[in-house]
Amino acid sequence: xxxxxxxxxxxxxxxxxxxxxxxxxxxxxxxxxxxxxxxxxxxxxxxxxxxxxxxxxxxxxxxxxxxxxxxxxxxxxxxxxxxxxxxxxxxxxxxxxxxxxxxxxxxxxxxxxxxxxxxxxxxxxxxxxxxxxxxxxxxxxxxxxxxxxxxxxxxxxxx
Amino acid sequence: xxxxxxxxxxxxxxxxxxxxxxxxxxxxxxxxxxxxxxxxxxxxxxxxxxxxxxxxxxxxxxxxxxxxxxxxxxxxxxxxxxxxxxxxxxxxxxxxxxxxxxxxxxxxxxxxxxxxxxxxxxxxxxxxxxxxxxxxxxxxxxxxxxxxxxxxxxxxxxxxxxxxxxxxxxxxxxxxxxxxxxxxxxxxxxxxxxxxxxxxxxxxxxxxxxxxxxxxxxxxxxxxxxxxxxxxxxxxxxxxxxxxxxxxxxxxxxxxxxxxxxxxxxxxxxxxxxxxxxxxxxxxxxxxxxxxxxxxxxxxxxxxxxxxxxxxxxxxxxxxxxxxxxxxxxxxxxxxxxxxxxxxxxxxxxxxxxxxxxxx
Amino acid sequence: xxxxxxxxxxxxxxxxxxxxxxxxxxxxxxxxxxxxxxxxxxxxxxxxxxxxxxxxxxxxxxxxxxxxxxxxxxxxxxxxxxxxxxxxxxxxxxxxxxxxxxxxxxxxxxxxxxxxxxxxxxxxxxxxxxxxxxxxxxxxxxxxxxxxxxxxxxxxxxxxxxxxxxxxxxxxxxxxxxxxxxxxxxxxxxxxxxxxxxxxxxxxxxxxxxxxxxxxxxxxxxxxxxxxxxxxxxxxxxxxxxxxxxxxxxxxxxxxxxxxxxxxxxxxxxxxxxxxxxxxxxxxxxxxxxxxxxxxxxxxxxxxxxxx
Numbered sequence: 001x002x003x004x005x006x007x008x009x010x011x012x013x014x015x016x017x018x019x020x021x022x023x024x025x026x027x028x029x030x031x032x033x034x035x036x037x038x039x040x041x042x043x044x045x046x047x048x049x050x051x052x053x054x055x056x057x058x059x060x061x062x063x064x065x066x067x068x069x070x071x072x073x074x075x076x077x078x079x080x081x082x083x084x085x086x087x088x089x090x091x092x093x094x095x096x097x098x099x100x101x102x103x104x105x106x107x108x109x110x111x112x113x114x115x116x117x118x119x120x121x122x123x124x125x126x127x128x129x130x131x132x133x134x135x136x137x138x139x140x141x142x143x144x145x146x147x148x149x150x151x152x153x154x155x156x157x158x159x
Numbered sequence: 160x161x162x163x164x165x166x167x168x169x170x171x172x173x174x175x176x177x178x179x180x181x182x183x184x185x186x187x188x189x190x191x192x193x194x195x196x197x198x199x200x201x202x203x204x205x206x207x208x209x210x211x212x213x214x215x216x217x218x219x220x221x222x223x224x225x226x227x228x229x230x231x232x233x234x235x236x237x238x239x240x241x242x243x244x245x246x247x248x249x250x251x252x253x254x255x256x257x258x259x260x261x262x263x264x265x266x267x268x269x270x271x272x273x274x275x276x277x278x279x280x281x282x283x284x285x286x287x288x289x290x291x292x293x294x295x296x297x298x299x300x301x302x303x304x305x306x307x308x309x310x311x312x313x314x315x316x317x318x319x320x321x322x323x324x325x326x327x328x329x330x331x332x333x334x335x336x337x338x339x340x341x342x343x344x345x346x347x348x349x350x351x352x353x354x355x356x357x358x359x360x361x362x363x364x365x366x367x368x369x370x371x372x373x374x375x376x377x378x379x380x381x382x383x384x385x386x387x388x389x390x391x392x393x394x395x396x397x398x399x400x401x402x403x404x405x406x407x408x409x410x411x412x413x414x415x416x417x418x419x420x421x422x423x424x425x426x427x428x429x430x431x432x433x434x435x436x437x438x439x440x441x442x443x444x445x446x447x448x449x450x451x452x453x454x455x456x457x458x459x460x461x462x463x464x465x466x467x468x469x470x471x472x473x474x475x476x477x478x479x480x481x482x483x484x485x486x487x488x489x490x491x492x493x494x495x496x497x498x499x500x501x502x503x504x505x506x507x508x509x510x511x512x513x514x515x516x517x518x519x
Numbered sequence: 520x521x522x523x524x525x526x527x528x529x530x531x532x533x534x535x536x537x538x539x540x541x542x543x544x545x546x547x548x549x550x551x552x553x554x555x556x557x558x559x560x561x562x563x564x565x566x567x568x569x570x571x572x573x574x575x576x577x578x579x580x581x582x583x584x585x586x587x588x589x590x591x592x593x594x595x596x597x598x599x600x601x602x603x604x605x606x607x608x609x610x611x612x613x614x615x616x617x618x619x620x621x622x623x624x625x626x627x628x629x630x631x632x633x634x635x636x637x638x639x640x641x642x643x644x645x646x647x648x649x650x651x652x653x654x655x656x657x658x659x660x661x662x663x664x665x666x667x668x669x670x671x672x673x674x675x676x677x678x679x680x681x682x683x684x685x686x687x688x689x690x691x692x693x694x695x696x697x698x699x700x701x702x703x704x705x706x707x708x709x710x711x712x713x714x715x716x717x718x719x720x721x722x723x724x725x726x727x728x729x730x731x732x733x734x735x736x737x738x739x740x741x742x743x744x745x746x747x748x749x750x751x752x753x754x755x756x757x758x759x760x761x762x763x764x765x766x767x768x769x770x771x772x773x774x775x776x777x778x779x780x781x782x783x784x785x786x787x788x789x790x791x792x793x794x795x796x797x798x799x800x801x802x803x804x805x806x807x808x809x810x811x812x813x814x815x816x817x818x819x820x821x822x823x824x825x826x827x
Contacts, residue, residue, distance in 0.1 A: 027450065028452065029451070029452040030454060031453040056367070057370045058370070058462065058464045058481060059481035061466045063468065063476075063477040079464060079466070081389075083382075083383060088388065089383075089385070089388030091455070093453070112368065113369055114368060114371070115370070117489045118481075139197065140196055140197040140200040140518055140519075142197065165644055165648070187800060277797060278716060278797025279796040280551075281555050284555035284556060284557060285556060348796070350716070350795055350798075354797075499799065499801070500648070502799075
């Protein structure tokens, strides 16, 4: 276990262990964020858990965002919380970006059963499909919901 | 024996808020259960992006009735970070005071519900009678018993005069006396211990796998409390005692909340005594500069996480709320296997459900 | 003839029992409220509740048996009223024969069986579970109760309640010789009446209403009346078995003592209701067979030895 938790150390470790292309995303205050490719998610999570003892997933935030001029993507932020020692807690996040036309990502519930509810909510609200899980039943929306993901679909509005 | 499926909910005497569970039993043994949320889903996250930040403070207060103040506190903390403004110390102390009072209120309410489900109606009545004292204090300073509207972006809406501070002190002393009677009964009552000891034990590994937070996690020995571990002022100056128990059964979950109530009363007293002078809020602009922020707080039920993204206008581009009841509910089907039917109310009470929080 | 009609319908039959039942319900609710720092209902509340229930709509699930559900509370009511006829009220004996104690016990068990059948007849899941639990509970408290109340019978040398009651005029109240018996009998009565801490069949947080979940309107009103009258008959029985009746020179003194003892019983029942938490069904079974039965056998053995 590495005692001194430092964003550079983590990124270095991830790059050496998985060889994936990750970079720091500095814009989120209070949470040190690492932008990683979507297919490397499970490997990076394994590195965080085994090398640094980071296992507590607070939630998965999904949002639609304009990355470049006219290119939108669905962004998923996996918020983790790490307790260095009692009284010293830090937030660490992993950010992945999925294309709007094909938002697929591997599910992590086989490693972390607690992510089930968060994945289900992201799936029903944003239309993301999580591969590798039996079913993604609706969590909050009614079973007969026909209007498409509320956060993406233009059918759903305040009226 | 045949397998029968009992529906609990959406309407059931056990549940304060609608939730649908199907529990499979044979005889008096529970085999398992499945859960369906969404009966109180109002779409608050989407609504928040269509209202200004000022309107959102009032919207967010209505996510939950019992932990309303902590939600607005976390949201205001997030927006104030984005705005780059600092709330004056007196405002922060008042915010923390309302948070601790809300914790006491929530735990007393929970205590009454637990007692009612176990059959100790008398304790239920006494606990809710004492809860009235807390509500009186909150009404005295904010004007509302349950919906306080205490927070605004930049600070709090009201100040506490010397007379009100005296009233709070007097009521806190009275409350401490009355509440110790009820809490002593809970700690020492053999019938309650018989009903809760050894029921639905949860190991620390299971807690970590399901990412559970709050008193349920602390009852299994996981030492996490956002007041100590991710504090906002003045919690970093207060020495918050975090209480954990190793057993992980329903008795541990009961005892933890009882001890937390005592600790919160102690913190309330310190907050009123040490309150610094000065203004209670600063001016905040309507338009929030671009940025993203994550804030965490400790609600009565555990860790509350808010993610706010601003695009420079006066309405948030994204608001994400994760309330503590959600991971605890994901653990519920696991807890429901291998217990007696008569233990179902004890397990549900031990979780301290707040379905409105989970559904948003 | 006139005497029989008077006894059956006015005193101590239908009219008197209903009046006592309603009074008991009011006292119980008022005491419970005062224990819990509440105000409690006014004196006419049980009567008002009954009238309201009789005027409400009678709903039943489609597959439930309406005939059965109508018959069961009426059957229970006639059983407990009949049981009440054989118990002397303040020395006034209506009917009596050798062995009526056994008959009373049998008649007082009819409501339990009816409760179970009502659960089955209602078809709903909560009703079936509640009904099943009531039979399980019956198996736990009935045996120690039967053994315990044999004590006064053995001591008085008779199985007639009236004679047991009269015997105490010369021998002294039996409670002096069998205090444990009184305590065990009260516990048995709490189980029979399905009151807190033994209200497992109707634990609202688990099975909503137990057997009575689907009942409404007139039928439910009759059930509440049955429960009240059962309580009153049970109290009269215990007072007669353990305190008896002595013919004082002042008849009013005797009546006063009788009323005082009945009220004492009500206070004890309400008090235990307020103080204790509900037991789980397996805990009750353990309590019944591991503690109550041996104690009741001990008490009975003591009584037999004393007589020898």
